Amino acid sequence: MKTVLITGAGGFIAGHLAVLLKQKGHHVIGVSRSTSRNAEFDKTHTAALGETLEPALSEQPIDAIVHCANHTGANEYETNVVGTSRWFDEARAHGVGLQILLSSLSAQADAASEYGRSKFALENKFKSSGEVAFRLGLVVGNGGMFEQMKASQRRFPIVPLLDNGSPRVYVLGIHALCEILCRCIESRGESMRGGVWRVQQPTPHTLRDVMKSIRNHFRFRCRFFPVSSLPVLWLLMILERLPLKLPVNSTNLRGLRAGRFVEFESDFARFGREEETLDGLVARAASDEVSARERASALHTGDHTHGRQDTN
Ligand SMILES: NC(=O)c1ccc[n+]([C@@H]2O[C@H](COP(=O)([O-])OP(=O)(O)OC[C@H]3O[C@@H](n4cnc5c(N)ncnc54)[C@H](OP(=O)(O)O)[C@@H]3O)[C@@H](O)[C@H]2O)c1
Structure with a gap:
């Protein structure tokens, strides 16, 4: 059994990973x-980020941090960069065995977004210290981000299709990702240390196909209309100054624009997993959503027979 600490615990990937690790008998x-x-x-x-991780690190020995x-x-x-580096250094001082x-994919030294530049800077820190980045x-x-794409189709009858849906999108299923992370933790990062691993599936899809697949499998009725991504980016940058809740932010859009025609190499094959079809991945997300709704309603009515499951 490993003791694993996951930051950003309220987030999408952290929650799924915690469920899988617990199913495998780890302490999370x-x-x-x-x-x-x-x-x-x-x-x-x-x-x-910016605060100390000392209380969590001093309470018990931690085998891995994600x-x-x-x-x-x-x-x-x-x-x-400063916040994650601080947590990284504190964890090292406590002898944490593995940090992930x-x-x-938007990580670049000269990325257009702060997001891409910060990921790149952090990757270098993890890599040069013999830790692991995915x-x-x-x-x-x-x-x-997938939820944000869904939300735009759920909320609006007409949804802009950036650059007529031509940008390339590389995908990976949440269940496959969590299995890969789990295996890395259980093997203490064996054969992965000091590396930055591209775990996306090798075959890209167009944004148009991703949006259409979401519309089909979640049974949305929206229509798409083509727009150029640059004016949308400018508009988002203005709207972000107002107290509004937007379905996407300029960081997401900059990442999409930067990678829209780039071909990325993939290390997916080394993790021994079969590539899944886009429709297969989206259909699974739709069925996960139905299961989550049933669990929530069972909890509400006091029926506890629907335990949360993250099967692979
Ligand atoms: N999902 C994707 O498609 C995707 C793609 C590429 C990379 N990633 C990376 O994978 C990681 C997890 O992604 P995700 O999709 O699970 O994102 P997410 O759902 O947005 O989760 C990120 C979490 O970070 C925590 N957080 C935000 N601001 C923080 C702050 N100032 N201090 C401390 N914690 C803060 C929040 O958790 P709490 O509310 O619990 O504090 C938030 O839920 C991120 O680093 C993301 O960049 C994700």
Whole structure:
């Protein structure tokens, strides 16, 4: 049994990973800005990037940390790089055996977004210290960027299709990602240390196909209309100054624009998994959503026979 600490515990990937690790018999501790909604964890500590991780690290020996926390908004680069580096250094001082960074395909030294530049800076720190970084494409499941794409189709009858849906999108299923992370933790990072691994599936899809697959499998009725991504980016940058809740942010859009025609190599094959079809991944996300709704309603009515499951 390993004791695993996951930061950004209230987030999409952290929650799924915690469920899988617990199913495999591990002890899972979360770090979150809030303690109120992290039922998947054995215990949750409260900390934001910029604050110390000492209380969580001193309570018991930790075998591995998965850094999922990611700040968006003002001071994105500094908050993420300084905050994650502090947690990284504190964990090292406590002798944590393995540290894993969740990075992104948009990680570049000269990336257009602070997000991409901060991921790149952190990757270098993890790599040069013999730890592990995973670069992810779009993770298909009910959360993160995929959820934002779904939300836009759920909320609006007409949805803009950026650059007529031509940008390339590389995907990976949430269940496959969590299995890969779990295996890395259980093997103490064997044969992965000092590397930045691109775990997206090798075959890219167009944004148009991803949006259409979401519309089909979640039975949305929206229509798409083509727009150029550049004016949308300018508009988002203006709207972000207002107190509005937007379905996407300029960071997401910059990442999409930067990678829209780039071909990325993939290390997916080395993890021994079969590539899944886009429709297969999206259909699974839709069925996960139905199961989550049934569990929530069972909890509400006091029927506890629907336990949360993350099967692979
Ligand atoms: N999902 C994807 O498609 C995708 C693709 C590429 C890379 N990634 C990377 O994978 C990681 C997890 O992604 P995700 O999709 O699970 O994202 P997510 O659902 O947005 O989770 C990120 C979590 O970070 C925590 N956080 C935010 N601001 C923070 C701050 N200032 N201090 C401390 N914690 C903060 C929050 O957790 P609490 O509310 O619990 O504090 C938040 O839920 C991120 O680093 C992301 O960049 C994801």
